[in-house]
Amino acid sequence: MTVGEEIAARTGLRLFHNHLAIEPVLRFFPFGSAPFGRLVDGFRTALIEEVAASDLPGLIFTYVWAFDQPADERAVHRFAAPFRQRGGRVVFVELTASQEERLRRNEGASRLAEKASKRDLAASRQNLLDLDRDYRLSSDGRFDGRDDHLCIDNTHLSPAEVADAVIARFGLPAVRA
Numbered sequence: 001m002t003v004g005e006e007i008a009a010r011t012g013l014r015l016f017h018n019h020l021a022i023e024p025v026l027r028f029f030p031f032g033s034a035p036f037g038r039l040v041d042g043f044r045t046a047l048i049e050e051v052a053a054s055d056l057p058g059l060i061f062t063y064v065w066a067f068d069q070p071a072d073e074r075a076v077h078r079f080a081a082p083f084r085q086r087g088g089r090v091v092f093v094e095l096t097a098s099q100e101e102r103l104r105r106n107e108g109a110s111r112l113a114e115k116a117s118k119r120d121l122a123a124s125r126q127n128l129l130d131l132d133r134d135y136r137l138s139s140d141g142r143f144d145g146r147d148d149h150l151c152i153d154n155t156h157l158s159p160a161e162v163a164d165a166v167i168a169r170f171g172l173p174a175v176r177a
Contacts, residue, residue, distance in 0.1 A: 006163035
C-alpha cells in the first residue's frame with residue numbers, strides 16, 4: 001500500500017489497495033465466509049471494470065497473491081482482463097521483504113489508519129505468520145525475464161526508492177506540474 005501511494009503520487013494513477021474492498025465487508029461478514037468472498041470480489045471486479053472503461057490513465061491495485069493457489073492466479077487474470085481487452089498494458093510488481101521487516105511494518109501508523117482490521121496487533125501478527133506458513137507468497141522466479149514483471153526485495157528500501165525503480169522499469173509517466 002505504501003509503495004502504491006508513492007507511485008500514485010508520482011504518476012497520477014489511482015491506488016486501489018486491497019483493504020479498500022475488505023474493510024467495509026468485514027463490518028458485516030467474517031473474513032473467508034462465502035458472503036465476504038462474493039462481496040469483496042464483486043466490488044473489486046466492478047471497480048476494475050469501471051476504471052478500465054473510463055478515461056482514467058490506469059490503476060494501481062494491490063493484492064496478496066498466494067502463488068500456490070490456482071484461484072488466486074485466476075483472480076489476477078480476471079482483474080487484468082478488462083484492461084487488456086481495451087488494449088491496455090498490465091504490469092506486475094512483486095514486493096518481497098524479510099518476515100521480520102513485514103512484521104515491523106504491519107504495526108505502522110499508515111497501515112493501521114487504512115486497515116482497521118489490522119489494529120488488533122496480536123491477531124494481525126498471527127495472521128501474517130499463518131499466511132507465511134500456509135501459502136507460497138513468492139513467485140520464486142517464475143516470472144523472471146518477463147517484460148511485465150518486476151520483483152523487488154524492499155526489506156532495506158524506502159517506498160520512494162521502490163517507486164523510483166518501478167517507474168523507471170515500466171516507463172510510467174510522471175505527474176505534470
